[in-house]
Amino acid sequence: MPQAFHNYFRRKETQLHELNYLFWECTQRCNLNCRHCGSDCTVSSALKDMPFDDFLKAISPLEKRYSRNSVFIVITGGEPLVRSDLADCGRELRRHGFPWSIVTNGYAYDSAMHRKLMSAGMCSITVSLDGLRETHDAFRKRVGSFDHAMNAIDLIANEKHLPTYDIVTCVSPMNLGQLDEMKQMLVEHKVKAWRFFTIAPIGRAATDDGLRLDGTQLKQLMDFIVATRKEGKIDAKFSCEAYLGNYDRKVRDWHYFCRAGINIGSVLADGSISACPNIDRRFAQGNIYTDDFLDVWDNKFEVFRNRDWMKCGICANCREFRNCLGGAMHLHTADCGEIMECHWGKLKG
Amino acid sequence: MYKWVRGILTASAFTSVMFIMQACYGTPEGRMNEVTMSGTIIDKATSQPLSGISVTCGSSYSGDYSFSDENGQFTLTFLISREYYERGYFDLEFADTLDRYQTLDTVVESSSKLEISLVAK
Numbered sequence: 001m002p003q004a005f006h007n008y009f010r011r012k013e014t015q016l017h018e019l020n021y022l023f024w025e026c027t028q029r030c031n032l033n034c035r036h037c038g039s040d041c042t043v044s045s046a047l048k049d050m051p052f053d054d055f056l057k058a059i060s061p062l063e064k065r066y067s068r069n070s071v072f073i074v075i076t077g078g079e080p081l082v083r084s085d086l087a088d089c090g091r092e093l094r095r096h097g098f099p100w101s102i103v104t105n106g107y108a109y110d111s112a113m114h115r116k117l118m119s120a121g122m123c124s125i126t127v128s129l130d131g132l133r134e135t136h137d138a139f140r141k142r143v144g145s146f147d148h149a150m151n152a153i154d155l156i157a158n159e160k161h162l163p164t165y166d167i168v169t170c171v172s173p174m175n176l177g178q179l180d181e182m183k184q185m186l187v188e189h190k191v192k193a194w195r196f197f198t199i200a201p202i203g204r205a206a207t208d209d210g211l212r213l214d215g216t217q218l219k220q221l222m223d224f225i226v227a228t229r230k231e232g233k234i235d236a237k238f239s240c241e242a243y244l245g246n247y248d249r250k251v252r253d254w255h256y257f258c259r260a261g262i263n264i265g266s267v268l269a270d271g272s273i274s275a276c277p278n279i280d281r282r283f284a285q286g287n288i289y290t291d292d293f294l295d296v297w298d299n300k301f302e303v304f305r306n307r308d309w310m311k312c313g314i315c316a317n318c319r320e321f322r323n324c325l326g327g328a329m330h331l332h333t334a335d336c337g338e339i340m341e342c343h344w345g346k347l348k349g
Numbered sequence: 350m351y352k353w354v355r356g357i358l359t360a361s362a363f364t365s366v367m368f369i370m371q372a373c374y375g376t377p378e379g380r381m382n383e384v385t386m387s388g389t390i391i392d393k394a395t396s397q398p399l400s401g402i403s404v405t406c407g408s409s410y411s412g413d414y415s416f417s418d419e420n421g422q423f424t425l426t427f428l429i430s431r432e433y434y435e436r437g438y439f440d441l442e443f444a445d446t447l448d449r450y451q452t453l454d455t456v457v458e459s460s461s462k463l464e465i466s467l468v469a470k
Contacts, residue, residue, distance in 0.1 A: 016352060023375060069383050074375040101376040121413060126376040161409065163430060164377045193377065276374045
């Protein structure tokens with residue numbers, strides 16, 4: 001599809017802004033302490049887990065507005081598996097017509113947990129894998145993390161009743177050279193879908209410069225994805241985190257489109273209403289404990305739906321702005337319009 | 350107007366990639382269809398309604414199940430792939446939790462009101 005048509009389609013989607021994808025940050029606790037975590041979560045968060053009833057009450061108006069199964073709930077954290085009531089929450093979401101999924105590091109995902117979540121109607125799952133054994137464990141700062149993640153991946157890849165899933169890898173200079181070997185391993189483990197991120201300078205990774213790819217390394221990653229897609233053994237793609245110019249349609253199924261606040265919303269651990277959980281929390285548009293979720297979704301989110309404010313700094317005179325609209329929302333902070341990192345600029349050199 | 354077009358395109362397998370969300374931070378979105386089946390379960394020999402029979406769908410993604418009530422009636426709602434949904438028939442399993450009747454694994458059509466007969470062991 002030509003870029004011009006895509007830009008028209010994106011404009012229409014923005015005007016309509018139907019909610020299709022809703023994050024629930026069910027906890028800020030995590031059983032790992034990863035070097036590159038974008039959320040800054042902790043093993044024992046001072047913030048208590050949100051009671052499920054509070055979340056359900058906040059989203060119950062969605063049942064009247066949208067048809068069953070049209071709003072997809074993504075349960076995230078922290079690490080969602082640290083919540084002992086996770087399967088009960090999922091089962092109740094299904095009963096109310098919300099398909100649901102989790103994003104997990106896989107550490108606590110064993111066969112008992114797999115059966116429990118599948119029988120509660122889990123519809124999708126994403127597991128993180130950040131390298132071969134030593135590299136992954138170093139990233140995750142816990143020996144054994146790799147083996148736990150691979151065990152989770154085996155359970156998922158062999159589950160015929162799971163509609164979809166993927167494995168995500170945060171690519172850094174530490175694991176870039178391992179991608180070929182990782183690919184071979186994942187194919188051997190029957191994995192069908194593999195998605196790549198780069199590490200954004202946010203959360204714990206904000207002060208760790210050694211995690212970010214330079215232009216040459218980013219191009220190396222793009223070329224690896226292009227070659228893997230051509231090979232066809234595994235569905236490899238780059239995440240929707242950035243506009244990539246000529247690489248855009250070669251490393252994804254679709255043009256770049258940051259849908260944060262357009263089709264994607266979130267309820268964060270403290271009740272804040274926002275979009276993707278890795279977005280600067282100062283962009284929150286309301287709170288479920290003081291505001292009506294649908295009222296906020298319908299009438300606020302202007303900063304997400306009109307991104308002209310991003311046309312500053314390096315974007316001010318950039319000819320690609322009409323295509324990227326300032327890039328992904330999580331690469332901006334509330335006190336500065338300028339993007340933290342431009343992938344297209346890096347690739348261009 | 351655009352909303353209608355969007356609805357039609359979303360329902361079309363060919364173009365649904367346009368609308369399948371995958372936030373950079375989230376999971377792939379599992380597209381699926383919801384199916385509700387209902388009917389009555391009876392004893393084949395006596396035609397008496399059977400309660401406490403579990404009903405599950407083998408093609409379903411999720412582990413949904415239901416039990417027949419005292420009138421032998423059941424309603425089962427489950428999620429299923431587009432491929433199975435469009436085919437229009439599903440495999441259901443009827444199992445007696447008290448082990449008095451033989452388990453029945455059968456293929457049924459989506460539009461039919463079911464009357465299931467179980468044979469005693």
